[in-house]
Amino acid sequence: MLWLEVVGWLGSVLVVVSLMQARVLRFRVLNLIGAVLATGYNAIVGIWAFAVMNGAIAIIDVYWLWRLLRERHDERAYAVVDVGTGDAWLRHFLDVHAEEIGRFQPGFALADDASAFLVARGDEVVGVVVVRDVGDGVGVVDLDWVTTRFRDFTPGEFVYRRSGVFAEHGLRELHVDPGPAMREYFGKVGFHQTATAWVREVEAA
Known part of the structure; x- marks a missing residue:
């Protein structure tokens, strides 16, 4: 299905683009979106090793986004x-x-x-x-x-x-x-x- 291939490629492109970002917040957001799309694509086509890997990356991104945003105005962090x-x-x-x-x-x-x-x-x-x-x-x-x-x-x-x-x-x-x-x-x-x-x-x- 064409739309599924588009989702898979989009996820891969976003992961690669995220690695080119110098800003830590932008990196985490793009990496998260790319990992979620890649997880969905790999799960649908049955490539479970990559689905699990990208799912784990997405969970890590969510954790770091939560921590970074929580500490954004926290004087204990700076x-x-x-x-x-x-x-x-x-x-x-x-x-x-x-x-x-x-x-x-x-x-x-x-x-x-x-x-x-x-x-x-x-x-x-x-x-x-x-x-x-x-x-x-x-x-x-x-x-x-x-x-x-x-x-x-x-x-x-x-x-x-x-x-x-x-x-x-x-x-x-x-x-x-x-x-x-x-x-x-x-x-x-x-x-x-x-x-x-x-x-x-x-x-x-």
Whole structure:
């Protein structure tokens, strides 16, 4: 039956395409859909070894999707590390991702008087927020960037959620000038638009 062959091929293509995804959430979703289709196809045509294998893959994908989505806003899953601009690991991280950061934030340069916060999930650094003190208690967000793997999870939110880290640096207010694609994100993490910038008040430490 033609439709059955289409389902089988579609499942195989989605599994292959999923392996090409850098974003962990997109990988799991595509892999799950492909595995479910492949399971159905192989079960119908009676290839049980492949049906069982793809069924197991689908169950694993469901588990990881559940875990990733459950931990999406869970502060226990992410850590915020306050580091100085001279920190060797920060500079290594920025150097490794310099090309991609340049595409998202053209002209970004790490100022010596800035404050930097690494966002880690376990032992993996997944993002960085850099804030520059411009005086009078105002900090400007020069960089808010997340690695491709975790871009669907916006882990930078944990830096803003723990606003005390900014107060410890003498800041009372944060400003940012986001591009159109980033405005929804900054709205979700507490910024609001004014006539001159997007602003977020900093809570006391």
